[in-house]
Amino acid sequence: MEGNLQVKTSSHSQMIDITDSLEKWLTDKGVKNGILIVSSLHTTAGITVNENADPDVKTDFLRRLDEVYPWEHPRDKHMEGNTASHLKASTVGHAQTLIVSDGKLVLGTWQGVYFCEFDGPRNRKYALKVIEG
Numbered sequence: 197m198e199g200n201l202q203v204k205t206s207s208h209s210q211m212i213d214i215t216d217s218l219e220k221w222l223t224d225k226g227v228k229n230g231i232l233i234v235s236s237l238h239t240t241a242g243i244t245v246n247e248n249a250d251p252d253v254k255t256d257f258l259r260r261l262d263e264v265y266p267w268e269h270p271r272d273k274h275m276e277g278n279t280a281s282h283l284k285a286s287t288v289g290h291a292q293t294l295i296v297s298d299g300k301l302v303l304g305t306w307q308g309v310y311f312c313e314f315d316g317p318r319n320r321k322y323a324l325k326v327i328e329g
Contacts, residue, residue: 197225197326200237205316209262209284211246211254214322215308218294219301221324228299230328235291237323240281240315242288248308261287261314281315288312296326 201221203212218234236243247253265280265287274282292309295302301309311322 205313210313211310233325242285242312284314
């Protein structure tokens, strides 16, 4: 089973918790057990699993990526000028593989699934694929 979902980002760098959207999609499709693969369809955005209890984690996460990959660098040659966003997306990764049990994502108490925007704001898509079992 496959599908796509969309997210509208509102800032240049942003982490959006998509956990509820994923679980709603699983419920709507009647998925009970299996593996869910979630994949960003963009080279400047990624998918990660991280803490969803303290909002400062997202703030710190994005700030630290900015420190490692500053937006402007004198030796960047990419003509679009968004090399940092490509590096951040590659570091975070474009996809996550998640276990589905009894119709719910198997996540730790403080975990959530995030769509990570690094070159927004934009309208974005992410792909979903379920391997039932």
